[in-house]
Amino acid sequence: MYSQYWNLESKPFECDSDPAFFFRSRTHQAALLKLRYLIDSNRGAAVLCGNTGVGKTFLLRMFQQELQESDSSFGPFVRVNYPFLTANELVGFLAAELGAEEAVVRNADVGFDTTLRQLEARLAHFAAAGRHPVIILDEAHLIEDQRIFQTIQLLLNYRTDFPFSFLLCGQPTVLSRISRLAELDERIGVKSLIQPFSREETSEYVSHRLAVAGVTENPFDESALDEIHELSGGVPRRINRIADLSLLVGFADGMSTLTTREVESVANEIGLSVDV
Numbered sequence: 001m002y003s004q005y006w007n008l009e010s011k012p013f014e015c016d017s018d019p020a021f022f023f024r025s026r027t028h029q030a031a032l033l034k035l036r037y038l039i040d041s042n043r044g045a046a047v048l049c050g051n052t053g054v055g056k057t058f059l060l061r062m063f064q065q066e067l068q069e070s071d072s073s074f075g076p077f078v079r080v081n082y083p084f085l086t087a088n089e090l091v092g093f094l095a096a097e098l099g100a101e102e103a104v105v106r107n108a109d110v111g112f113d114t115t116l117r118q119l120e121a122r123l124a125h126f127a128a129a130g131r132h133p134v135i136i137l138d139e140a141h142l143i144e145d146q147r148i149f150q151t152i153q154l155l156l157n158y159r160t161d162f163p164f165s166f167l168l169c170g171q172p173t174v175l176s177r178i179s180r181l182a183e184l185d186e187r188i189g190v191k192s193l194i195q196p197f198s199r200e201e202t203s204e205y206v207s208h209r210l211a212v213a214g215v216t217e218n219p220f221d222e223s224a225l226d227e228i229h230e231l232s233g234g235v236p237r238r239i240n241r242i243a244d245l246s247l248l249v250g251f252a253d254g255m256s257t258l259t260t261r262e263v264e265s266v267a268n269e270i271g272l273s274v275d276v
Contacts, residue, residue, distance in 0.1 A: 002251035009214035013244040015237060017061045020212045023205045023236075028059055031192040035063050035167070039074060039134070043189025044159050045152070045166040049141075049174055050194030053237030056169050059194065060136060067134075076126075078135045083142040083170075087151040088112045091119050094155075098122035098133060119155075123162035133164040141170035143177065153184040196234030199226070205236065206243055219250060220258045227263040231272050242266055 003011065012021070024032075031048060038046045050056050067074045078097040085093060092115045096102045100118040126133050143149065152166060168174060172193065179185050197205055203225045207218050220228070224246070232238035245266040250258045 002247050005251045006215060006219065006247060010212075011244070012209040012213035012215070013240040013247075015240055017058050019062060019065060021209055022058060022062050023201075023208050025197055025201045025205070027193075027195040028055060031059055031194055032063055032066070034190045034192045036067070038167075038190040039067060039132070039165055041189070042132075042159075042163055042165075044156050045168070045184075045188050046190035046192065047140075047174060047178065047188055048167060048169045048192050048194070049172045051171060051196075051235070053235040054194045054196060055236045056194060057138070060138075060167070060169060064134070073130055074132045074134060076131070076133055078133065080135070080137045081139070083137070083139045083148075084144070085148070086145070087147045088115055090148060090151060091115045091155075094135060095119035095122055099125070120158065120162075123158055123164060126164070127162040134167065135164065136167045136169060138169050140168040141172075141174040141177065143174075146177075146181065149178060149181050149184050153181060153187060156184075156187050196232075197229070197236070197239075198234065199229045202229040202232070202234055202239060205239060209243075219256065220246070220263075223260045224258050224263045227260045227267075231263065231267045238272065241270060242272070245270065 002008075014021075022028075035046060035048065037043070048056055048060065064077050068077075076098065078094060080090065080093060091112070095115060095118040098119070100122050123133070137152075152168075156166060158164075168178070175191065178188065203222075206220060206225060206228065210218055220243070228239055228242050228246075232242055242263060246258050246262050249255075249262050249266060253262075255262070
């Protein structure tokens, strides 16, 4: 709606995964380096955590893209988006995603040992082909059954014969859940916590996104950028919401510069305050 008014080639504050919009903050870049170290060093498992909206999913997609572009031996990538699977369902899902016959591993009458052998066979297949599968378990903080963590610990024992990596992604509470199982905690080669942006990074993030979208001059003045940081707490998803609606307000009011007033008005509408 406001794209033509602001001379935008695309929407700058969509919560999508267009690599061009990825902003390499200090903490995001550190997480990428740690994950790459995990893979290159064959360290086995990693935990990537951060509060809602800090960009964990986007970062993992960037990590996957960069890894595959630099070395085709890494993959396939398997993403587990549902954290409420049973141990047998998790192993069966992984086996199927890695190429096992679904009619076998998804059969409720098939025992755990059969499903596990199917997964082992697929890992052996990729090892023989010189491939390094990467498994991503998202929303890991929601795992309630401790047996899932125990299963992950046991699966990591296969790394002695078959190279693969396991990434657990979720909110920071996942760290305490993992710490309850010392055997798994000891196998976590990398732990990375994504932090919200600093004041300077918030300003750079907004400018970066606008520039990628085709804007040559940032319409947000310094006071507006300060307010965006305060109201968002430096969380990218919140920044996107505030900045997007501020552009809409500026368009509706025929403004050329966005100030604190417009940002505060938008924040009030979506229920944000300096205390977020």
